[in-house]
Amino acid sequence: MTTIKDRRTIRKFKKEDVSDHLLNNLIETAARAATMGNMQLYSVIITKDEKVKEELAPLHFNQPMIKAPVVLTFCADFNRFTKWCEYRDAAPGYDNFLSFINAMSDTLLFTQNFCTLAEEEGLGTCYLGTTVYNPEEIIRVLNMPKLTFPIATICVGWPDESPNQTDRLPLEGIIHQNTYKDYDEQSLNEIYAHKESLKENKEFVEINKKATLAQVFTDCRYTKKDNEAMSEGMVKALKSQGFL
Protein backbone atom coordinates (compact mmCIF):
# COMPACT_ATOMS: atom_id res chain seq x y z
CA MET A 1 0.00 0.00 0.00
CA THR A 2 2.88 2.38 0.85
CA THR A 3 4.32 2.25 -2.67
CA ILE A 4 1.06 3.50 -4.14
CA LYS A 5 0.24 5.90 -1.29
CA ASP A 6 3.61 7.67 -1.51
CA ARG A 7 4.06 7.66 -5.26
CA ARG A 8 5.25 10.64 -7.27
CA THR A 9 5.85 11.00 -10.97
CA ILE A 10 9.59 11.12 -11.65
CA ARG A 11 10.82 13.33 -14.50
CA LYS A 12 14.59 13.28 -13.86
CA PHE A 13 16.51 10.03 -14.05
CA LYS A 14 20.06 8.91 -13.36
CA LYS A 15 22.06 7.80 -16.40
CA GLU A 16 22.34 4.30 -14.89
CA ASP A 17 20.73 1.54 -16.99
CA VAL A 18 17.78 -0.57 -15.91
CA SER A 19 18.81 -4.19 -16.45
CA ASP A 20 16.93 -6.33 -18.94
CA HIS A 21 16.58 -8.95 -16.25
CA LEU A 22 14.71 -6.59 -13.92
CA LEU A 23 12.68 -5.07 -16.72
CA ASN A 24 11.60 -8.44 -18.07
CA ASN A 25 10.70 -9.65 -14.61
CA LEU A 26 8.51 -6.58 -14.03
CA ILE A 27 6.77 -6.92 -17.40
CA GLU A 28 6.16 -10.63 -16.90
CA THR A 29 4.64 -10.05 -13.47
CA ALA A 30 2.58 -7.07 -14.69
CA ALA A 31 0.91 -9.44 -17.16
CA ARG A 32 -0.95 -11.03 -14.20
CA ALA A 33 -3.43 -8.13 -14.55
CA ALA A 34 -6.99 -9.12 -15.45
CA THR A 35 -7.36 -9.50 -19.23
CA MET A 36 -10.42 -9.96 -21.43
CA GLY A 37 -10.99 -13.71 -21.91
CA ASN A 38 -7.28 -14.16 -21.15
CA MET A 39 -6.47 -12.83 -24.64
CA GLN A 40 -3.76 -10.40 -23.40
CA LEU A 41 -4.60 -7.75 -25.97
CA TYR A 42 -1.37 -5.79 -25.62
CA SER A 43 2.29 -5.58 -26.51
CA VAL A 44 5.05 -3.49 -25.03
CA ILE A 45 7.82 -1.98 -27.13
CA ILE A 46 11.00 -1.55 -25.08
CA THR A 47 13.10 1.29 -26.47
CA LYS A 48 16.62 1.75 -25.16
CA ASP A 49 18.20 2.66 -28.52
CA GLU A 50 19.09 6.35 -28.57
CA LYS A 51 18.25 6.78 -32.25
CA VAL A 52 14.72 5.49 -31.81
CA LYS A 53 14.29 7.67 -28.72
CA GLU A 54 15.42 10.68 -30.76
CA GLU A 55 12.78 9.89 -33.37
CA LEU A 56 10.13 9.58 -30.67
CA ALA A 57 11.12 12.78 -28.85
CA PRO A 58 9.38 15.36 -31.10
CA LEU A 59 6.24 13.21 -31.15
CA HIS A 60 6.17 13.65 -27.37
CA PHE A 61 6.73 17.42 -27.71
CA ASN A 62 10.42 16.98 -26.77
CA GLN A 63 9.58 16.47 -23.13
CA PRO A 64 12.98 15.74 -21.50
CA MET A 65 11.66 12.56 -19.80
CA ILE A 66 11.92 10.76 -23.14
CA LYS A 67 15.69 10.68 -22.50
CA ALA A 68 15.11 8.23 -19.63
CA PRO A 69 17.17 5.01 -19.87
CA VAL A 70 14.06 3.08 -20.92
CA VAL A 71 11.02 4.20 -22.88
CA LEU A 72 8.14 1.72 -22.93
CA THR A 73 5.33 2.10 -25.43
CA PHE A 74 2.35 0.06 -24.28
CA CYS A 75 0.21 -0.84 -27.27
CA ALA A 76 -3.29 -2.18 -27.69
CA ASP A 77 -2.69 -5.28 -29.79
CA PHE A 78 -5.29 -7.38 -31.62
CA ASN A 79 -2.76 -8.15 -34.35
CA ARG A 80 -1.11 -11.08 -32.56
CA PHE A 81 -4.43 -12.68 -31.60
CA THR A 82 -5.91 -12.13 -35.06
CA LYS A 83 -2.90 -13.66 -36.82
CA TRP A 84 -3.02 -16.64 -34.47
CA CYS A 85 -6.71 -17.12 -35.36
CA GLU A 86 -5.90 -16.98 -39.07
CA TYR A 87 -3.23 -19.69 -38.73
CA ARG A 88 -5.73 -21.83 -36.82
CA ASP A 89 -8.55 -21.86 -39.38
CA ALA A 90 -10.60 -19.43 -37.31
CA ALA A 91 -12.29 -16.30 -38.70
CA PRO A 92 -11.37 -13.36 -36.43
CA GLY A 93 -13.73 -10.39 -36.11
CA TYR A 94 -11.64 -7.88 -34.22
CA ASP A 95 -11.32 -5.08 -36.78
CA ASN A 96 -13.87 -2.90 -35.04
CA PHE A 97 -14.26 -0.23 -32.39
CA LEU A 98 -15.33 -2.47 -29.52
CA SER A 99 -12.21 -4.56 -30.04
CA PHE A 100 -10.11 -1.41 -29.80
CA ILE A 101 -11.82 -0.50 -26.51
CA ASN A 102 -11.23 -4.01 -25.15
CA ALA A 103 -7.56 -3.95 -26.17
CA MET A 104 -7.09 -0.44 -24.76
CA SER A 105 -8.57 -1.60 -21.44
CA ASP A 106 -6.28 -4.64 -21.25
CA THR A 107 -3.30 -2.46 -22.09
CA LEU A 108 -3.93 0.11 -19.36
CA LEU A 109 -4.48 -2.43 -16.59
CA PHE A 110 -1.19 -4.04 -17.62
CA THR A 111 0.52 -0.61 -17.79
CA GLN A 112 -0.57 0.39 -14.30
CA ASN A 113 0.54 -2.95 -12.88
CA PHE A 114 3.94 -2.40 -14.47
CA CYS A 115 4.23 1.07 -12.91
CA THR A 116 3.35 -0.17 -9.42
CA LEU A 117 5.85 -3.03 -9.68
CA ALA A 118 8.58 -0.74 -11.02
CA GLU A 119 8.00 1.78 -8.23
CA GLU A 120 8.09 -0.99 -5.65
CA GLU A 121 11.62 -1.76 -6.91
CA GLY A 122 12.61 1.87 -6.42
CA LEU A 123 12.35 2.86 -10.08
CA GLY A 124 10.73 6.11 -11.14
CA THR A 125 8.11 6.33 -13.87
CA CYS A 126 6.59 9.10 -15.93
CA TYR A 127 3.39 8.57 -17.93
CA LEU A 128 3.39 10.49 -21.22
CA GLY A 129 -0.16 11.40 -22.13
CA THR A 130 1.16 12.67 -25.45
CA THR A 131 1.05 9.11 -26.85
CA VAL A 132 -2.48 9.61 -28.14
CA TYR A 133 -1.72 13.11 -29.50
CA ASN A 134 0.41 11.86 -32.39
CA PRO A 135 -0.55 8.22 -32.83
CA GLU A 136 0.04 8.08 -36.60
CA GLU A 137 3.65 9.23 -36.29
CA ILE A 138 4.40 6.93 -33.36
CA ILE A 139 2.91 4.03 -35.34
CA ARG A 140 5.28 4.86 -38.20
CA VAL A 141 8.42 5.20 -36.05
CA LEU A 142 7.72 2.00 -34.11
CA ASN A 143 6.72 0.11 -37.26
CA MET A 144 3.38 -0.95 -35.82
CA PRO A 145 1.08 -3.11 -37.97
CA LYS A 146 -2.70 -2.88 -38.36
CA LEU A 147 -4.78 -3.79 -35.30
CA THR A 148 -2.19 -2.33 -32.97
CA PHE A 149 -2.33 1.15 -31.41
CA PRO A 150 -0.02 3.07 -29.04
CA ILE A 151 -1.87 3.78 -25.78
CA ALA A 152 0.63 4.78 -23.11
CA THR A 153 4.31 5.67 -22.98
CA ILE A 154 6.13 5.13 -19.72
CA CYS A 155 9.60 6.57 -19.17
CA VAL A 156 11.51 4.47 -16.66
CA GLY A 157 14.76 4.92 -14.75
CA TRP A 158 16.38 5.35 -11.35
CA PRO A 159 15.08 8.60 -9.80
CA ASP A 160 17.36 11.63 -9.75
CA GLU A 161 14.90 13.89 -7.91
CA SER A 162 12.42 13.63 -5.04
CA PRO A 163 9.56 15.95 -5.89
CA ASN A 164 6.68 16.82 -3.59
CA GLN A 165 3.53 14.84 -3.95
CA THR A 166 0.84 16.61 -5.98
CA ASP A 167 -2.63 17.25 -4.57
CA ARG A 168 -5.70 15.15 -5.18
CA LEU A 169 -9.40 15.99 -4.91
CA PRO A 170 -11.04 14.95 -1.64
CA LEU A 171 -12.60 11.48 -1.71
CA GLU A 172 -16.12 12.99 -1.69
CA GLY A 173 -15.30 14.56 -5.04
CA ILE A 174 -14.86 11.25 -6.84
CA ILE A 175 -17.28 8.77 -5.23
CA HIS A 176 -21.01 8.33 -5.67
CA GLN A 177 -23.33 6.10 -3.62
CA ASN A 178 -25.43 3.59 -5.64
CA THR A 179 -26.03 5.97 -8.54
CA TYR A 180 -24.36 9.12 -9.88
CA LYS A 181 -25.21 12.30 -8.01
CA ASP A 182 -24.46 15.26 -10.24
CA TYR A 183 -22.44 18.22 -9.03
CA ASP A 184 -23.81 21.68 -8.32
CA GLU A 185 -22.03 24.96 -7.63
CA GLN A 186 -21.79 24.37 -3.89
CA SER A 187 -20.40 20.85 -4.15
CA LEU A 188 -17.87 21.97 -6.77
CA ASN A 189 -16.77 24.86 -4.54
CA GLU A 190 -16.08 22.37 -1.78
CA ILE A 191 -14.37 19.79 -4.00
CA TYR A 192 -12.03 22.30 -5.66
CA ALA A 193 -11.40 24.55 -2.62
CA HIS A 194 -8.14 22.90 -1.58
CA LYS A 195 -6.75 22.79 -5.13
CA GLU A 196 -7.60 26.45 -5.72
CA SER A 197 -6.04 27.48 -2.41
CA LEU A 198 -2.61 25.99 -3.17
CA LYS A 199 0.22 28.49 -3.53
CA GLU A 200 1.61 26.81 -6.67
CA ASN A 201 -1.79 26.93 -8.34
CA LYS A 202 -2.27 30.60 -7.48
CA GLU A 203 1.12 31.31 -9.02
CA PHE A 204 0.12 29.28 -12.05
CA VAL A 205 -2.90 31.55 -12.53
CA GLU A 206 -0.78 34.66 -12.14
CA ILE A 207 2.03 33.60 -14.49
CA ASN A 208 -0.53 32.76 -17.17
CA LYS A 209 -2.36 36.06 -16.58
CA LYS A 210 -5.69 34.33 -16.05
CA ALA A 211 -8.55 35.05 -13.67
CA THR A 212 -9.12 31.47 -12.49
CA LEU A 213 -7.24 28.17 -12.35
CA ALA A 214 -9.83 26.61 -14.63
CA GLN A 215 -8.92 29.15 -17.32
CA VAL A 216 -5.32 27.96 -17.24
CA PHE A 217 -6.61 24.54 -18.26
CA THR A 218 -9.12 25.68 -20.87
CA ASP A 219 -7.08 28.51 -22.42
CA CYS A 220 -3.47 27.30 -22.10
CA ARG A 221 -3.04 23.63 -21.29
CA TYR A 222 -5.92 21.71 -22.88
CA THR A 223 -7.74 23.90 -25.36
CA LYS A 224 -10.87 23.04 -27.31
CA LYS A 225 -9.05 23.73 -30.58
CA ASP A 226 -6.18 21.34 -29.80
CA ASN A 227 -8.53 18.67 -28.46
CA GLU A 228 -10.67 18.82 -31.57
CA ALA A 229 -7.68 18.62 -33.91
CA MET A 230 -6.25 15.68 -31.97
CA SER A 231 -9.63 13.95 -31.90
CA GLU A 232 -9.56 14.01 -35.70
CA GLY A 233 -6.04 12.56 -35.64
CA MET A 234 -7.14 9.76 -33.31
CA VAL A 235 -10.13 8.85 -35.49
CA LYS A 236 -7.94 8.89 -38.60
CA ALA A 237 -5.34 6.65 -36.96
CA LEU A 238 -8.01 4.24 -35.68
CA LYS A 239 -9.27 3.96 -39.26
CA SER A 240 -5.84 3.38 -40.76
CA GLN A 241 -5.04 0.80 -38.06
CA GLY A 242 -8.23 -1.08 -38.96
CA PHE A 243 -10.26 -0.43 -35.82
CA LEU A 244 -12.87 1.87 -37.34
Added chain:
Amino acid sequence: MTTIKDRRTIRKFKKEDVSDHLLNNLIETAARAATMGNMQLYSVIITKDEKVKEELAPLHFNQPMIKAPVVLTFCADFNRFTKWCEYRDAAPGYDNFLSFINAMSDTLLFTQNFCTLAEEEGLGTCYLGTTVYNPEEIIRVLNMPKLTFPIATICVGWPDESPNQTDRLPLEGIIHQNTYKDYDEQSLNEIYAHKESLKENKEFVEINKKATLAQVFTDCRYTKKDNEAMSEGMVKALKSQGFL
Protein backbone atom coordinates in the same frame (compact mmCIF):
# COMPACT_ATOMS: atom_id res chain seq x y z
CA MET B 1 5.23 -7.85 -5.85
CA THR B 2 3.70 -11.07 -4.39
CA THR B 3 0.16 -9.66 -4.43
CA ILE B 4 0.34 -9.07 -8.17
CA LYS B 5 2.37 -12.21 -8.96
CA ASP B 6 -0.09 -14.52 -7.18
CA ARG B 7 -3.32 -12.83 -8.15
CA ARG B 8 -6.38 -14.67 -9.35
CA THR B 9 -9.77 -13.36 -10.35
CA ILE B 10 -12.33 -14.20 -7.65
CA ARG B 11 -15.87 -15.02 -8.75
CA LYS B 12 -17.33 -16.37 -5.48
CA PHE B 13 -17.58 -14.12 -2.45
CA LYS B 14 -18.59 -14.54 1.18
CA LYS B 15 -21.77 -12.73 2.25
CA GLU B 16 -19.71 -10.61 4.68
CA ASP B 17 -19.76 -6.87 3.96
CA VAL B 18 -16.75 -4.77 3.00
CA SER B 19 -16.69 -1.82 5.39
CA ASP B 20 -17.10 1.69 4.02
CA HIS B 21 -14.00 2.68 5.95
CA LEU B 22 -11.82 0.12 4.15
CA LEU B 23 -13.42 0.80 0.77
CA ASN B 24 -12.98 4.56 1.06
CA ASN B 25 -9.38 4.14 2.15
CA LEU B 26 -8.64 1.94 -0.88
CA ILE B 27 -10.33 4.34 -3.30
CA GLU B 28 -8.55 7.35 -1.83
CA THR B 29 -5.17 5.65 -2.11
CA ALA B 30 -5.91 4.36 -5.64
CA ALA B 31 -6.34 7.98 -6.72
CA ARG B 32 -2.55 8.38 -6.39
CA ALA B 33 -2.34 6.86 -9.89
CA ALA B 34 -0.92 9.12 -12.59
CA THR B 35 -3.64 11.35 -14.06
CA MET B 36 -3.67 13.67 -17.06
CA GLY B 37 -2.69 17.17 -15.90
CA ASN B 38 -3.90 16.14 -12.42
CA MET B 39 -7.49 16.48 -13.66
CA GLN B 40 -8.62 13.09 -12.21
CA LEU B 41 -10.98 12.36 -15.06
CA TYR B 42 -12.95 9.63 -13.29
CA SER B 43 -15.66 8.85 -10.78
CA VAL B 44 -16.53 5.63 -9.05
CA ILE B 45 -20.08 4.61 -8.29
CA ILE B 46 -20.25 2.35 -5.23
CA THR B 47 -23.26 0.08 -5.40
CA LYS B 48 -24.20 -1.94 -2.32
CA ASP B 49 -27.98 -1.53 -2.69
CA GLU B 50 -29.54 -4.84 -3.76
CA LYS B 51 -32.17 -3.18 -5.95
CA VAL B 52 -29.59 -1.30 -8.01
CA LYS B 53 -27.51 -4.49 -8.31
CA GLU B 54 -30.60 -6.32 -9.57
CA GLU B 55 -31.06 -3.67 -12.24
CA LEU B 56 -27.42 -3.95 -13.26
CA ALA B 57 -27.39 -7.77 -13.34
CA PRO B 58 -29.02 -8.34 -16.77
CA LEU B 59 -26.79 -5.62 -18.29
CA HIS B 60 -23.85 -7.77 -17.20
CA PHE B 61 -25.50 -10.89 -18.69
CA ASN B 62 -26.55 -12.03 -15.20
CA GLN B 63 -23.05 -13.12 -14.32
CA PRO B 64 -23.32 -14.26 -10.67
CA MET B 65 -20.37 -12.07 -9.60
CA ILE B 66 -22.67 -9.06 -9.71
CA LYS B 67 -24.12 -10.36 -6.41
CA ALA B 68 -20.81 -9.53 -4.69
CA PRO B 69 -21.17 -7.33 -1.58
CA VAL B 70 -19.83 -4.34 -3.51
CA VAL B 71 -20.13 -3.46 -7.18
CA LEU B 72 -17.95 -0.58 -8.32
CA THR B 73 -18.57 1.11 -11.64
CA PHE B 74 -15.51 3.09 -12.65
CA CYS B 75 -16.53 5.89 -14.99
CA ALA B 76 -14.65 8.20 -17.30
CA ASP B 77 -15.75 11.62 -16.08
CA PHE B 78 -15.25 14.96 -17.81
CA ASN B 79 -18.56 16.20 -16.37
CA ARG B 80 -17.15 17.31 -13.01
CA PHE B 81 -14.19 19.12 -14.57
CA THR B 82 -16.35 20.73 -17.24
CA LYS B 83 -18.92 22.00 -14.72
CA TRP B 84 -16.11 23.39 -12.56
CA CYS B 85 -14.76 25.26 -15.59
CA GLU B 86 -18.21 26.68 -16.32
CA TYR B 87 -18.56 28.01 -12.76
CA ARG B 88 -15.10 29.59 -13.07
CA ASP B 89 -15.66 31.64 -16.24
CA ALA B 90 -13.60 29.22 -18.29
CA ALA B 91 -14.73 27.76 -21.65
CA PRO B 92 -14.23 23.97 -21.52
CA GLY B 93 -13.58 22.01 -24.73
CA TYR B 94 -13.88 18.43 -23.57
CA ASP B 95 -16.89 17.24 -25.57
CA ASN B 96 -14.76 15.33 -28.06
CA PHE B 97 -13.21 11.94 -28.72
CA LEU B 98 -9.70 12.73 -27.47
CA SER B 99 -11.16 13.83 -24.14
CA PHE B 100 -12.97 10.51 -23.88
CA ILE B 101 -9.70 8.65 -24.52
CA ASN B 102 -7.92 10.75 -21.89
CA ALA B 103 -10.66 10.14 -19.35
CA MET B 104 -10.79 6.42 -20.14
CA SER B 105 -7.02 6.22 -19.58
CA ASP B 106 -7.20 7.99 -16.23
CA THR B 107 -10.06 5.74 -15.19
CA LEU B 108 -8.29 2.47 -15.95
CA LEU B 109 -5.05 3.41 -14.18
CA PHE B 110 -7.14 4.31 -11.14
CA THR B 111 -9.15 1.06 -11.48
CA GLN B 112 -6.06 -1.13 -11.59
CA ASN B 113 -4.56 0.64 -8.60
CA PHE B 114 -7.77 -0.01 -6.70
CA CYS B 115 -7.67 -3.73 -7.58
CA THR B 116 -4.06 -4.12 -6.45
CA LEU B 117 -4.77 -2.35 -3.17
CA ALA B 118 -7.93 -4.38 -2.55
CA GLU B 119 -6.11 -7.64 -3.23
CA GLU B 120 -3.30 -6.62 -0.91
CA GLU B 121 -5.95 -6.36 1.83
CA GLY B 122 -7.12 -9.90 1.08
CA LEU B 123 -10.19 -8.89 -0.91
CA GLY B 124 -11.11 -10.62 -4.16
CA THR B 125 -11.97 -8.74 -7.33
CA CYS B 126 -13.60 -9.61 -10.62
CA TYR B 127 -13.37 -7.30 -13.64
CA LEU B 128 -16.56 -7.31 -15.72
CA GLY B 129 -15.68 -6.62 -19.35
CA THR B 130 -19.40 -6.47 -20.06
CA THR B 131 -19.47 -2.81 -18.94
CA VAL B 132 -18.78 -1.60 -22.49
CA TYR B 133 -21.27 -4.06 -24.03
CA ASN B 134 -24.35 -2.25 -22.75
CA PRO B 135 -23.18 1.25 -21.93
CA GLU B 136 -26.46 3.00 -22.72
CA GLU B 137 -28.44 0.89 -20.27
CA ILE B 138 -25.82 1.18 -17.52
CA ILE B 139 -25.81 4.95 -18.03
CA ARG B 140 -29.59 4.96 -17.56
CA VAL B 141 -29.62 2.77 -14.43
CA LEU B 142 -26.78 4.69 -12.77
CA ASN B 143 -28.24 8.05 -13.76
CA MET B 144 -25.02 9.19 -15.43
CA PRO B 145 -24.93 12.67 -17.01
CA LYS B 146 -23.31 13.75 -20.29
CA LEU B 147 -19.50 13.61 -20.42
CA THR B 148 -19.41 10.53 -18.21
CA PHE B 149 -19.08 6.95 -19.46
CA PRO B 150 -18.94 3.56 -17.68
CA ILE B 151 -15.56 1.93 -18.35
CA ALA B 152 -15.01 -0.89 -15.88
CA THR B 153 -17.09 -2.73 -13.31
CA ILE B 154 -15.27 -4.37 -10.43
CA CYS B 155 -17.08 -6.82 -8.15
CA VAL B 156 -15.46 -6.84 -4.71
CA GLY B 157 -15.78 -9.04 -1.66
CA TRP B 158 -14.03 -11.47 0.65
CA PRO B 159 -13.04 -14.55 -1.39
CA ASP B 160 -15.04 -17.75 -0.99
CA GLU B 161 -12.91 -19.80 -3.40
CA SER B 162 -9.23 -20.25 -4.24
CA PRO B 163 -9.07 -20.96 -7.95
CA ASN B 164 -5.95 -21.98 -9.86
CA GLN B 165 -4.03 -19.25 -11.56
CA THR B 166 -4.73 -19.00 -15.29
CA ASP B 167 -1.97 -19.23 -17.89
CA ARG B 168 -0.23 -16.30 -19.56
CA LEU B 169 1.69 -16.09 -22.83
CA PRO B 170 5.47 -16.34 -22.49
CA LEU B 171 7.22 -12.98 -22.10
CA GLU B 172 8.66 -13.24 -25.64
CA GLY B 173 5.09 -13.17 -26.92
CA ILE B 174 4.36 -9.70 -25.62
CA ILE B 175 7.63 -7.72 -25.79
CA HIS B 176 9.35 -6.07 -28.74
CA GLN B 177 12.83 -4.53 -28.78
CA ASN B 178 13.03 -0.89 -29.96
CA THR B 179 10.35 -1.30 -32.63
CA TYR B 180 7.51 -3.74 -33.29
CA LYS B 181 8.56 -7.04 -34.83
CA ASP B 182 5.53 -8.63 -36.44
CA TYR B 183 4.59 -12.26 -35.80
CA ASP B 184 4.91 -15.08 -38.32
CA GLU B 185 3.59 -18.63 -38.23
CA GLN B 186 6.63 -20.01 -36.42
CA SER B 187 6.70 -17.36 -33.70
CA LEU B 188 2.94 -17.75 -33.14
CA ASN B 189 3.33 -21.52 -32.87
CA GLU B 190 5.89 -20.99 -30.14
CA ILE B 191 3.95 -18.27 -28.32
CA TYR B 192 0.68 -20.22 -28.25
CA ALA B 193 2.15 -23.73 -27.73
CA HIS B 194 1.72 -23.78 -23.97
CA LYS B 195 -1.82 -22.36 -24.05
CA GLU B 196 -2.89 -24.87 -26.70
CA SER B 197 -1.34 -27.77 -24.77
CA LEU B 198 -3.33 -27.16 -21.57
CA LYS B 199 -5.81 -29.88 -20.64
CA GLU B 200 -8.58 -27.37 -19.84
CA ASN B 201 -8.18 -25.69 -23.21
CA LYS B 202 -8.27 -29.01 -25.06
CA GLU B 203 -11.50 -29.82 -23.21
CA PHE B 204 -12.83 -26.40 -24.11
CA VAL B 205 -12.27 -27.18 -27.81
CA GLU B 206 -13.95 -30.58 -27.46
CA ILE B 207 -17.01 -29.35 -25.53
CA ASN B 208 -17.59 -26.66 -28.13
CA LYS B 209 -17.09 -29.16 -30.98
CA LYS B 210 -14.42 -27.03 -32.62
CA ALA B 211 -11.21 -27.94 -34.41
CA THR B 212 -8.94 -25.36 -32.73
CA LEU B 213 -8.88 -23.23 -29.59
CA ALA B 214 -8.91 -20.09 -31.73
CA GLN B 215 -12.26 -21.18 -33.18
CA VAL B 216 -13.76 -21.26 -29.68
CA PHE B 217 -12.93 -17.57 -29.45
CA THR B 218 -14.03 -16.53 -32.93
CA ASP B 219 -17.14 -18.73 -33.21
CA CYS B 220 -18.42 -18.90 -29.63
CA ARG B 221 -16.95 -16.36 -27.22
CA TYR B 222 -16.18 -13.19 -29.17
CA THR B 223 -17.84 -13.31 -32.56
CA LYS B 224 -17.51 -10.78 -35.35
CA LYS B 225 -21.29 -10.31 -35.40
CA ASP B 226 -21.48 -9.50 -31.67
CA ASN B 227 -18.44 -7.26 -31.79
CA GLU B 228 -19.85 -5.27 -34.68
CA ALA B 229 -23.24 -4.85 -33.03
CA MET B 230 -21.60 -3.75 -29.77
CA SER B 231 -19.27 -1.37 -31.63
CA GLU B 232 -22.37 0.38 -32.94
CA GLY B 233 -23.76 0.55 -29.41
CA MET B 234 -20.51 2.07 -28.13
CA VAL B 235 -20.44 4.73 -30.84
CA LYS B 236 -24.10 5.55 -30.23
CA ALA B 237 -23.51 5.89 -26.48
CA LEU B 238 -20.39 8.04 -27.02
CA LYS B 239 -22.53 10.36 -29.15
CA SER B 240 -25.36 10.58 -26.66
CA GLN B 241 -22.88 11.20 -23.81
CA GLY B 242 -21.39 14.09 -25.79
CA PHE B 243 -17.97 12.62 -26.62
CA LEU B 244 -18.49 12.17 -30.38
